[in-house]
Amino acid sequence: MNPLRTRKQSVLLVVDVQVGVMAVCWDAARIIGNVVRAVERARENGVPVIWVQHDSEELPLGSPQWQLVAELQPLSEETRINKRFPSSFEETDLAAHLAALGADHIILAGAQTNWCIRATAYAALDKGYNLTIVQDAHTTSAIDMGQGQMIEAASMVNDLNITMKWLTYPDRTTTTATAEELAFV
Structure with missing residues (x-):
């Protein structure tokens, strides 16, 4: 049995919704609005929100x-x-924070x-x-493969949504939901 099954807490994990990242992402305004909605809904339901920011040469x-x-805007008590x-x-110390919260379910949004x-x-x-992937609250930018070949951002978003809806692992669930459909169980 998966030892995480003794935990019963969902956590919303918001990853890299940063100025420099979102400036180059597909449909950024809509995605940001959906991340905002997911955060509002998590807070309304007493679900902890954890914020992740990437640090690199570009950021x-x-x-x-x-x-x-x-x-x-993270609240002062949010990680x-x-x-x-x-x-x-x-x-990172993400796993330690999740353990302290008793989390067994990650709801994921961002870039x-x-x-x-x-x-x-x-x-x-x-x-x-x-x-759970928030299917309308993650984005990316297109990739130029050269020689006139592009991988469009929408295709990569759709690919991950489809993958996470149908992917199976033993003793755990994977799914997708829109920001409005999220179930905080």
């Missing part, structure tokens, strides 16, 4: 581009985590779908968490 810690977008790798678990959201989703599943 130096404390710089204007590193800041969360203006529409999203903030800085990361340097795509997975929000890698070399970028094909990098930090995907890496965090798979890490969460590998660690035994139930996972």
Whole structure:
């Protein structure tokens, strides 16, 4: 039996909705609005919100581009985590915060779908968490493959949504829901 099944807490994990990230993302205004709605709904339901921010050469810690977008303001009691790798678990204290909260279910939103959201989703599943991707609250930017080939952002978002809806792991659930459909059980 998965040891996380003794826990019964959902947590909303908001990853990298930062000024410098969202400036290059597909449909950013709509996605930010949906992240805002997911945060509002989590708070209304007493679900903890954890904020993750990426620190890199392009997003130096404390710089204007590193800041969360203006529409999203963490409450003083909400956890903030800085990361340097795509997975929000890698070399951070996220797992310790989740354990302290008694979390067994991660609700995931943010950017970028094909990098930090995907890496965090798979890490969460590998660690035994139930996972819900907020299907209308994650985004990325298109990738130019050269020679006229592009991978469009919407395709990557749709790919992850489909994958997480149908992916199966033993003794844990994966699903998707819109910001309005989220069930905080």
